[in-house]
Amino acid sequence: MSPFLEVKTNSGSITCKPICENGENTLLQRSEHNGFLQKPKLCPVEPQEIHNLLCIGFGPASLAIAVALNDALDNANCIDGKQPKVCFLEKQHQFAWHAGMLLPGSKMQISFIKDLATLRDPRSEFTFLNYLHRHHRLVQFSNLGTFLPSRAEFEDYLRWCADHFTDVVEYGQEVLEVSPKEVSEPSTKIDYFLVSSRNIHDGSVSMRKARNVVIAVGGQPHIPVSFPSDEPRVIHSSQYRSRVPTLLPDKTSSYSIAVVGSGQSAAEIFRDLHYKYPSAMISLIIRDTALRPSDDSPFVNEIFDPERTDHFYNGLPAARADALRADRGTNYSVVRLELLEQIYHDLYEQRVKQPDEAQWQRRILPSREITHVTKDEGSKCGKLSLTIKNISPLGSPPGSDQEMLEVDAVILATGYVRNAHEKMLKSLEHLRPQADNNWRVRRDYKVEMDRSKVSADAGIWLQGCNESTHGLSDTLLSTLATRGGEMVDSIFGTAHANGE
CATH class of the missing domain: 3.50.50.60 (FAD/NAD(P)-binding domain)
Incomplete structure (x- = not known):
């Protein structure tokens, strides 16, 4: 590039003389x-x-x-x-x-x-x-x-x-x-x-x-097709801090809350709700068989080096698609190991106090997919009824391929388009x-x-x-x-x- 403007240093103070649109020199001091x-x-x-x-x-x-x-x-x-x-x-x-x-x-x-x-x-x-x-x-x-x-x-x-x-x-x-x-x-x-x-x-x-x-x-927030986009009790993670306190104002109430997603945002919200609403029933619903750690090891992290952009751009479209799939574990549907360990510890403390997992206030429901959402018209609180399908690759036990869950709010940590x-x-x-x-x-x-x-x-x-x-x-x-x-x-x- 050719010079934009002259920079002078006087006793550690930098002064600049930019030429503004009117052609006049304006002295600006930092x-x-x-x-x-x-x-x-x-x-x-x-x-x-x-x-x-x-x-x-x-x-x-x-x-x-x-x-x-x-x-x-x-x-x-x-x-x-x-x-x-x-x-x-x-x-x-x-x-x-x-x-x-x-x-x-x-x-x-x-x-x-x-x-x-x-x-x-x-x-x-x-x-x-x-x-x-x-x-x-x-x-x-x-x-x-x-x-x-x-x-x-x-x-x-x-x-x-x-x-x-x-x-x-x-x-x-x-x-x-x-x-x-x-x-x-x-x-x-x-x-x-x-x-x-x-x-x-x-x-x-x-x-x-x-x-x-x-x-x-x-x-822009991604809302899966099974969820109504105009339902106030369905909240995207991008609005978590602003909308949840208004929707669920009583922190001592025994609300029922569902969190959908298996990435960092979903895990953070799941644990934050644990402390904000100690009496609530909170379910983390994920499609995968388990929460998985993000791969931030040094060699893998080199895919984010600036010079890698040239190499990636010059690849053939099919090769680029393969590389994205191979490297998804660095960014998508993964959680930092430290947070995973904290959540596991929280769930273990529940197990100590209550051996029956069905009675836990905080649960992770793996291999699940919400297929339908309806508003419970008979509920004075306007709760939502979730139809949840078991999608385990190993199949589900007889009679457990589908379940219903009634909630006061659904928080979608489902990414962006x-x-x-x-x-x-x-x-x-x-x-x-x-x-x-x-x-x-x-x-x-x-x-x-x-x-x-x-x-x-x-x-x-x-x-x-x-x-x-x-x-x-x-x-x-x-x-x-x-x-x-x-x-x-x-x-x-x-x-x-x-x-x-």
Whole structure:
């Protein structure tokens, strides 16, 4: 890249002179304020202007791009001597990361080194260690002797990073569609896109223009077909913290609660309910024959190394699918061993007190599948009746192939679907290459477009929905720092400027 702007250091204080849209030099100084640095922020621009980059969603993926771009602005200038015009649109009213699953005692499953910056540039101001330093906890954290901070602390770190970019983030904006600009002649190439969004507070719809659009909206809750999507007593794990206290307000009541799923979220919820509702009957229903530990051994963990993305992307589709199946035990339907041991200990204590497993307050029901859910109309409390099928590969004892369970709530830890981009890009389907019936993504995450219709200076980029082409790390935090830098370089780097 060529230089963005000049950086000078005077007595440890860094001053920057970014060139804003009006062409004036604005002096910005980094200083401590409420635990974070006043970074030289990207300049906000009017909605009617053409943005160089518009990111849909402001979760960790877009935040990593903002951090990488901010770091690049410390050293270089890539767009005609001016700062890029950037905007982030986020549906939530403030930054939040898996707020529904910030449970007491829950820890990260990856090292803090895999933060938003360290693997790209450990000298960045946005590293987790610098966050600790700015909050006067670096020494105390080191005394913990762990690479795994609590999930609540890591979420606070992410919010600390996000706070630096409030000038270029529009919260409370639900993006409806990405469409091509209107052209007067069929031969005219599309050189920017229109992004329409609705204000979730007043319902007003606005339109923004952008040459490059990044879709990074994360996953949408997956609700199995056997469950009614409009039933208030059926809750997805993403809403666990916000909805369960309202639905089940009496912590001393003998509620009956079912948790569905066999992954980390299901296990965490199962144990959290154990302490929040000590009188409740809690059942963990799983399809597998047992809860299984995640494989986070060092050699297997190398599949999440940033350089593995190249190797995975260059593989044949069948080989990539085989690799994903082989490596599922690192991420899907698995639980950290420490938590498994804690749950087993809890169940063992029940066995000591009550030998009859049918009388336990907390049970794991393996090899089960919920096939039907009905509301018990005769119940004053509006309980749900679950039809549960035994799907053991060994078969079930006579008369036990099906059972009924009446519950006050069902919590679904059933994962996410990552296809929100398909609806957003519906009006752009005619811009795909003729041979493509689906959205095809290049190694640099840019969607393939018909270059006879779309300018090389315009593009759509996808984040967090490319597992089949970029590997298991695509939906995880592991490669965010490196990927954020790759995105900035692809969109604003010299190759882009030369039209390559």
